[in-house]
Amino acid sequence: MKKQINKIAITGGTHGNELTGVYLINKFTKNPDLVKRDSFKTIFMHTNLEAIKQCTRYIDKDLNRTFTKDGLNNPDLDTYEDILAKEINQKIGPKGSDNPNVDFIMDLHSTTSNMGLSICISTEDKLSWQVAAYVKECIPEIHIFSWKGDTGDTSFVSSIPPSGFTIEVGSIPQGVLRADMFFETEKIIQTILNFFELYNNEKLKKVYTEIEIYDNVKSVDFPRDKDGNIEAMVHPDLQENGYYKLKKGDPIFVTLDGEYICYSDLDGLYALFINEAAYYEKGVAMCLAEKKIISI
Amino acid sequence: MKKQINKIAITGGTHGNELTGVYLINKFTKNPDLVKRDSFKTIFMHTNLEAIKQCTRYIDKDLNRTFTKDGLNNPDLDTYEDILAKEINQKIGPKGSDNPNVDFIMDLHSTTSNMGLSICISTEDKLSWQVAAYVKECIPEIHIFSWKGDTGDTSFVSSIPPSGFTIEVGSIPQGVLRADMFFETEKIIQTILNFFELYNNEKLKKVYTEIEIYDNVKSVDFPRDKDGNIEAMVHPDLQENGYYKLKKGDPIFVTLDGEYICYSDLDGLYALFINEAAYYEKGVAMCLAEKKIISI
Numbered sequence: 001m002k003k004q005i006n007k008i009a010i011t012g013g014t015h016g017n018e019l020t021g022v023y024l025i026n027k028f029t030k031n032p033d034l035v036k037r038d039s040f041k042t043i044f045m046h047t048n049l050e051a052i053k054q055c056t057r058y059i060d061k062d063l064n065r066t067f068t069k070d071g072l073n074n075p076d077l078d079t080y081e082d083i084l085a086k087e088i089n090q091k092i093g094p095k096g097s098d099n100p101n102v103d104f105i106m107d108l109h110s111t112t113s114n115m116g117l118s119i120c121i122s123t124e125d126k127l128s129w130q131v132a133a134y135v136k137e138c139i140p141e142i143h144i145f146s147w148k149g150d151t152g153d154t155s156f157v158s159s160i161p162p163s164g165f166t167i168e169v170g171s172i173p174q175g176v177l178r179a180d181m182f183f184e185t186e187k188i189i190q191t192i193l194n195f196f197e198l199y200n201n202e203k204l205k206k207v208y209t210e211i212e213i214y215d216n217v218k219s220v221d222f223p224r225d226k227d228g229n230i231e232a233m234v235h236p237d238l239q240e241n242g243y244y245k246l247k248k249g250d251p252i253f254v255t256l257d258g259e260y261i262c263y264s265d266l267d268g269l270y271a272l273f274i275n276e277a278a279y280y281e282k283g284v285a286m287c288l289a290e291k292k293i294i295s296i
Numbered sequence: 297m298k299k300q301i302n303k304i305a306i307t308g309g310t311h312g313n314e315l316t317g318v319y320l321i322n323k324f325t326k327n328p329d330l331v332k333r334d335s336f337k338t339i340f341m342h343t344n345l346e347a348i349k350q351c352t353r354y355i356d357k358d359l360n361r362t363f364t365k366d367g368l369n370n371p372d373l374d375t376y377e378d379i380l381a382k383e384i385n386q387k388i389g390p391k392g393s394d395n396p397n398v399d400f401i402m403d404l405h406s407t408t409s410n411m412g413l414s415i416c417i418s419t420e421d422k423l424s425w426q427v428a429a430y431v432k433e434c435i436p437e438i439h440i441f442s443w444k445g446d447t448g449d450t451s452f453v454s455s456i457p458p459s460g461f462t463i464e465v466g467s468i469p470q471g472v473l474r475a476d477m478f479f480e481t482e483k484i485i486q487t488i489l490n491f492f493e494l495y496n497n498e499k500l501k502k503v504y505t506e507i508e509i510y511d512n513v514k515s516v517d518f519p520r521d522k523d524g525n526i527e528a529m530v531h532p533d534l535q536e537n538g539y540y541k542l543k544k545g546d547p548i549f550v551t552l553d554g555e556y557i558c559y560s561d562l563d564g565l566y567a568l569f570i571n572e573a574a575y576y577e578k579g580v581a582m583c584l585a586e587k588k589i590i591s592i
Contacts, residue, residue, distance in 0.1 A: 023526070023529075026525065026552065030552075031553075112469040173408040173468075174573065175573035176408050177530075178529070178530075178535060178571075179531060179532050179535065180532045182529060229322065234473075234475060239476070254475045256326075257327075275474075277471035280351070280471065281351075
């Protein structure tokens with residue numbers, strides 16, 4: 001962990017209809033000094049330009065599930081996002097390289113789920129966890145969600161360099177800019193850049209040894225009929241309550257006819273990514289996580 | 297206004313990513329008795345099936361701006377939605393006919409703007425205004441927004457039959473079902489059906505003579521640079537406040553750099569459709585309306 005950090009990437013528009021990241025990159029493009037620091041170089045980029053132009057999550061497939069090593073090495077995968085992933089991998093990777101072009105990445109996202117500020121972290125990398133702990137100390141309301149993703153091998157944009165994670169803020173509808181969360185996301189970015197300036201100059205006051213996280217356990221789909229049609233909606237008690245602590249018997253869905261469907265899993269799991277628009281097609285109405293303190 | 301009402305249409309999915317209407321039609325399809333009444337026939341349908349399937353607002357163009365008389369009569373207009381509009385017009389119109397297939401229509405929509413329950417009404421038709429007044433009496437929190445639309449000749453789905461209007465509920469992100477607003481929209485539908493049952497049986501207790509409305513004055517675009525890029529966001533004070541009464545000096549936008557842009561138009565106009573995702577491309581950050589009581 002003592003290696004100097006030379007290059008940091010800020011990426012936005014991985015999902016083209018998540019405008020917070022798109023417009024923060026616009027802002028930095030206009031005024032690069034905002035993300036400049038003396039001890040490292042900061043690059044920033046829109047990752048999925050065509051999806052941004054069309055204000056859609058993706059063109060052919062979810063770019064943020066396209067960075068598996070197998071996929072990046074498979075020349076037969078040739079959708080718009082498959083080709084784009086290979087290009088991005090060359091720019092800020094390549095993934096798994098001993099000498100990557102970027103040392104740390106933060107990928108900017110938003111969610112329709114009302115879960116405030118979150119870091120979604122998918123790596124065992126020690127430096128990434130030190131950054132997360134520093135951000136959590138500076139911005140205590142942020143949640144740390146530990147999630148390896150839904151594709152086996154980690155396939156997020158943030159998995160390309162050795163270190164990094166995803167920043168998720170919500171609720172924000174797709175295709176909408178929200179001023180409050182725009183500035184809160186920028187604050188997280190600045191905090192991360194501050195960390196690395198201290199880190200490179202060996203001025204960090206401490207090494208963090210533990211952190212409170214929400215550790216992903218499973219996801220829960222909407223109740224569906226045999227044809228896959230959704231038969232029940234997220235219950236109003238959960239709708240606006242990201243990181244909601246569930247106990248047996250809590251209503252979690254309500255059918256189109258108004259009947260409640262109650263939670264019957266383990267007491268004390270926390271619900272998050274509740275009613276995220278992009279997860280309807282992934283079969284995820286919410287994620288369930290265990291709250292714990294881990295050593296880092 | 298004494299004509300018997302024989303057929304009423306409920307339409308949903310005119311915008312394929314506005315799921316409230318899509319799933320209410322699913323519900324009625326499964327249980328048609330819910331919208332059955334003795335004195336008239338109720339039909340219900342998804343209007344834009346392909347957009348619903350792709351969970352997108354439209355395929356080629358906004359279906360809810362495609363029902364101008366000129367457009368419907370122009371065989372050269374042949375995009376997906378142009379052709380679809382002509383088909384729908386035959387089913388529930390034709391528009392302008394003395395003997396239309398449907399007497400009244402309610403078209404179900406949702407908005408990312410936090411404006412609660414609204415009826416958007418675009419017609420001088422007396423019966424439509426009686427229905428709106430009845431709904432307002434039964435559900436006082438509903439707002440009546442009088443708006444001719446942005447295309448000159450009224451081009452909404454709701455303009456096909458002689459009578460009807462659009463129901464708008466929000467805030468709901470695109471691609472998301474919200475239980476509370478699903479049931480509130482259903483309540484509005486039931487109230488309208490109840491009106492016509494009373495109307496046909498001459499059991500309405502009164503004829504409404506006036507109604508409080510928000511009368512559209514103009515729309516306001518986001519501040520943009522010379523290339524059309526948005527340079528400022530809706531100010532947080534307005535973000536969650538549909539039907540907000542503006543006075544000179546109120547901050548209405550905040551630039552990406554954090555500077556406030558203040559309102560300088562007439563005191564006392566009300567802002568609505570604030571930060572609707574689908575209106576970014578239409579150049580509308582919010583609509584401004586005058587609150588007034590009109591004779592009907």
